[in-house]
Amino acid sequence: MSDYNVHVDVAINDIKIVKKSYTLYRVDLKIIRGNKEVGQYHVFKRFSDFIKLKQNLEHEIHSELPYELPPRRYNIWGKPSGSCDPDIIEERKKELVTFLHDMLNDSFDTRWKNSPYLIEFLQFPSDWDKSSKLNAYDLPSGTTAGTGNSIVDAQKWLEELRNCKSQLEEARKDDYSTKLLIQLRLRIQILDKSLKEIKERQLVGEGEVQRRRNLLNALKDDLNKSSKGPSSDWNDTKGDEIGSKGPLFGASERSPQRPLVGRRKIGETEATIGLQNQELLQLDRSTMKNQDKQLEELRNIIRSQKNMSLEMNDELAAQNELLDMLSGDVETTATKLRTANRRAKKFNDG
Structure with missing residues (x-):
């Protein structure tokens, strides 16, 4: 196991109710690097501290974190309530553990792992995560940001392809985790772009390029068959063609087609058929804006x-x-x- 493989175990097993007004959660953290435990830490934090942490991190990276905190409860007068309610405490304990675990162990995006807000919040040492030496998308060595996160090393390209196959197997074992499938789709997109660049630079022969193209197409086809829910917008008939949601692996010459009767893809509605990725995002934002207005x-x-x-x-x-x-x-x-x-x-x- 690589020295850069850092895992954090998170647990919340104890609480303190202060003056019957608010609850302090004891967060126990165990940092494991490779197969060796390198440190144990614990902090006491209020639920409002977690909200402030999330806001600070989002302000620092200028984007939303893909992890959700449990919702705040309000009474009829519009004031926060229930912070000392046993049921709410149990719910928050589970969801706060999930929030921290996913954030600290996410190998897809590591921008916040060495944030001063997070380090101060958890009382971690500044060098707790050696994997921060990788780039923001946890790409293998040989990847260069100047070429659009492409893998220009021919050997590293094959290693990344093997890693993608391993991640697909993990997604299958995890009941086709949506998060893993989305990460895998982005990694395959980088592989596709990188293979084109390898071909342009003539780093390998034409026959080797075709062999790698066939391997990549086979992986795409496996992912098409395995994708569920939000990841099922790929074309299920051709491994090298994308679905009607837009150019996931490059430009598509096919125009979006409406699914045949009885073969509507999971999650599709009349409003989403034929929309590109950007249009879907815009529709989602518009829907959320209308919901906010109604609320x-x-x-x-x-x-x-x-x-x-x-x-x-x-x-x-x-x-x-x-x-x-x-x-x-x-x-x-x-x-x-x-x-x-x-x-x-x-x-x-x-």
Whole structure:
């Protein structure tokens, strides 16, 4: 196992509830490099600390992190609630472990692993991750960013192809993990571009280029058959052709075609058929924007109902006060009537 293979075990088994106001989670971390454990650390953090960490990292790298924190709960008055609720604590423990584990062990994008925010948050040493010597996409040596992340070393290209095959097997064992399949698609895209550059530079013979092309096409075909859900937009009939979602492995001369009746691809709708990747992204952003707008309208409606409820409460309090005053006046009048009746009776008897 390579010295650059760094793995972090994450666990949250203990908590502290402070003044019945908020919860501190004890995060236990174990850094394993190769087959050797090189350090154990633990920190106590609030849920709000995790939110701030995510915001700081996203601000630093100027993009969103592909890891999700558990949602915050709010009460009817729009204030955070439930931070000490046992059920919410258990849910957050599991999801915070997943958040940190995925972020610290992601070999696809390592830009945040040596961020000062993360190091300070976890109290890690600055050189905890030797794999940070690789580039942001964890490409093998021989890869150059100046050529669009292409692998210009012919031997490294074959090694990367073998790594891709191994990752496909891992994805199969992991029930066709969407994350692994997406990473694999991007790595194959780099292999495709790199092979074209190797051919242009004549680093190998024409026969070897064709052999590698056949190997790459076979890998694409295997991935087409294995892809599920969001990764199923590849063409299932030809290994060297892409699906209708756009040029994943280069330009396509085929125009998008609508799936035959009874053969609609998983996840497709009338709105997404024939859209390119960029158009799908735009559609997704537009949908999310509309949903945010609807949520804002719902929030305004709830706020109006809240104000109406408060006004009704004030009105009822005022009416109750008036009723109490009326009840007192009625009681006083009843007492006077009883006194007048007694006097009238005495007068008649006398």
